[in-house]
Amino acid sequence: MDIEQLLGNFLAPPVPFFFLGLIAVLAKSDLEIPQQISKFISLYLLMAIGFKGGVELHHSGFSTQVGLVLLFAMLMAIITPLYAYWILKKRLDVPNAAALAAAFGSVSAVTFITASNILQDADIKYGGEMIAAMALMESPSIIIGVWLYRKYHDHGTNAQHMDFKELVREAFLNGSIVVLLGSLIVGLVSHDKGMQIMKPFTGDIFKGMLSFFLLDMGVVAGRRLGAIKQAGLFLIGFGILLPLFNACLGIAISSLIGLNQGNAFMFTVLCASASYIAVPAAMRIAVPEANPGIYVPVALAITFPFNIMVGLPLYYYVLERIHG
8 A cells, every 4th residue: 555545544534523623623613522422422432343343353263362462462551651650750740750651551542443444444454352452451551650659659748549449440440441341242242143233333333423523532632732832842752752662662562473464553553542531530539639731631632643643644654564
């Protein structure tokens, strides 16, 4: 696939709707998606992608390579917040460094779903184990981020700290993970018959719903752009360079364990993305001293648009060259 074809796939709906939302905010439009509708579409996308992943996992079965994918996914979710923290600690205090490091150790489901749509347009398949990997990568970084905060923070404050039981519940039982893993299991159990029943829901309307959701994400990201000025050049650079570094690790790991192009692309996207939904929800409770005005805009207004506009086509192009 040449550059023109790649851009053709990338600029086909639904990705351009992200830019539409972004431009609408910059043009000071009153465009707004109600929060409850946005939440419903988010849950729909997780259910659809999880269900299809379960069906694909049924077809591929469990193998050594599937086990390696899940193992390395967990390792990336654990080690990324560790080295991210030590980089961020040079400029930020402990609570903000820990919260932002946790965001980059976790993943962005919307980036993953957008990447899956690019593969679908290119008629390239990926395995259901990537859905399981995404679910597994959501939570460990939350645990690591809170551990870093508790280990290095001065506890002479009067802050209320979440106990470990509540932390685990928040990390592993938040709604997005339950829907994703539950749908994966349903798809795995019902496989082809279930896919036939769910086809109008998980197939025919998927791109339309994703387009609507990316429109909303463009609006949300546009409203956070002002916070980039407060983040400063260091955090802007961090929000771009760390995903590129993690993408290089993802590509190297993919080659090491022999993933095909589709799986390698999705694994790389998982490594390169950052959470702006699950992690902020947990950090708001577990690390109350951290400023959401720092860790949310960096993940949402810097890393997410960078991956949508530059990262995904770049990772795809590199992996296509590698896989010939």
